[in-house]
Amino acid sequence: MELKETEKRLLDAVSHIIENDGFTKIGVNRIASQAGCDKVLIYRYFGGLDGLLVEWAKRHDYYSFAYSEFIDTIKQSEKKDIRQIVKDVLFRQLHYLKDNVLMQQLLVWELSGHSSFKGILEERERIGYKLQEELNKSLDIGNDNDMSVAIIISAINYIVLFTRQYPKLNGIDFSKPEAWSRMEAMISKYVDFIFDDSKL
Numbered sequence: 001m002e003l004k005e006t007e008k009r010l011l012d013a014v015s016h017i018i019e020n021d022g023f024t025k026i027g028v029n030r031i032a033s034q035a036g037c038d039k040v041l042i043y044r045y046f047g048g049l050d051g052l053l054v055e056w057a058k059r060h061d062y063y064s065f066a067y068s069e070f071i072d073t074i075k076q077s078e079k080k081d082i083r084q085i086v087k088d089v090l091f092r093q094l095h096y097l098k099d100n101v102l103m104q105q106l107l108v109w110e111l112s113g114h115s116s117f118k119g120i121l122e123e124r125e126r127i128g129y130k131l132q133e134e135l136n137k138s139l140d141i142g143n144d145n146d147m148s149v150a151i152i153i154s155a156i157n158y159i160v161l162f163t164r165q166y167p168k169l170n171g172i173d174f175s176k177p178e179a180w181s182r183m184e185a186m187i188s189k190y191v192d193f194i195f196d197d198s199k200l
Contacts, residue, residue, distance in 0.1 A: 007034040007045055007055075014056045018102055023109035027055070054119040060103050061120070063095045063128035074134055083195045085135070090152055090187055097160045104164060107157060148194040152168070152187060159183065 013034035019023050028049050032039035046052035058064040070089055077085055097103055110121060132146050159169060167175035174180065 006035075006041055009037060010042060010045070010052060011056050012060065014052065015060075015102060017181065018105050022105055046184070050119040056169060057106065057120040057123060060100065061102060061124050062093050062100075062103065063124050063131065066092065067127050067131045067134075070131065075132075081136070083191050086149065086191050086195060089131070089187055090149075090156065090191070091184060093153065094156050094160070094184065094187070097156065104161060107161060111161070127131050145194060148190075150191060156187075 010031060013031045014026070017030060026049075028039045028042050031049075031052070032042060042049065042052050047053055066089060069092075070085065073088075074085060074088055097107075106120070132149065135166075159174070162169055163174040167173055172179050174184070
């Protein structure tokens with residue numbers, strides 16, 4: 001069996017288990033059984049469970065591929081374009097997380113405090129911050145904006161995860177599309193304020 005095929009089967013097995021049973025059932029034996037291969041291959045190809053999950057996260061974690069998606073736009077942009085770039089990154093994150101059950105499962109498991117898969121967290125932080133650094137460098141903006149963006153990212157994550165269980169938050173019914181449209185509008189206003197041309 002070729003390496004690519006084996007990797008794909010193992011990664012697909014991780015997705016299947018998480019989607020059906022959540023992260024509590026993740027383990028080398030269960031993954032190997034689901035993939036129909038020897039668990040030794042997890043160590044051979046990925047260095048172990050953590051390595052396999054990091055590779056899996058690269059295919060499902062928004063910021064793992066947001067860098068490659070937006071880096072060219074950032075490098076070719078002028079300072080006047082910064083607000084729209086930041087909005088595009090945040091809007092894409094909102095829609096991706098809202099529509100991606102696997103990513104939601106990953107965040108819930110991490111926030112539960114039971115995650116031992118530090119590699120996923122470290123990879124997300126490394127790539128996410130790399131995008132922020134490139135934005136700062138290419139557009140010559142101050143470092144204070146990283147905290148503002150971190151707060152918006154956290155708000156997106158919390159609202160999406162909270163409304164999975166209970167659709168209403170602060171009287172807003174997030175089961176209705178207009179609630180998400182209002183959220184986008186507010187994100188846009190926050191970004192306009194944070195990245196006001198007069199402050200850059």
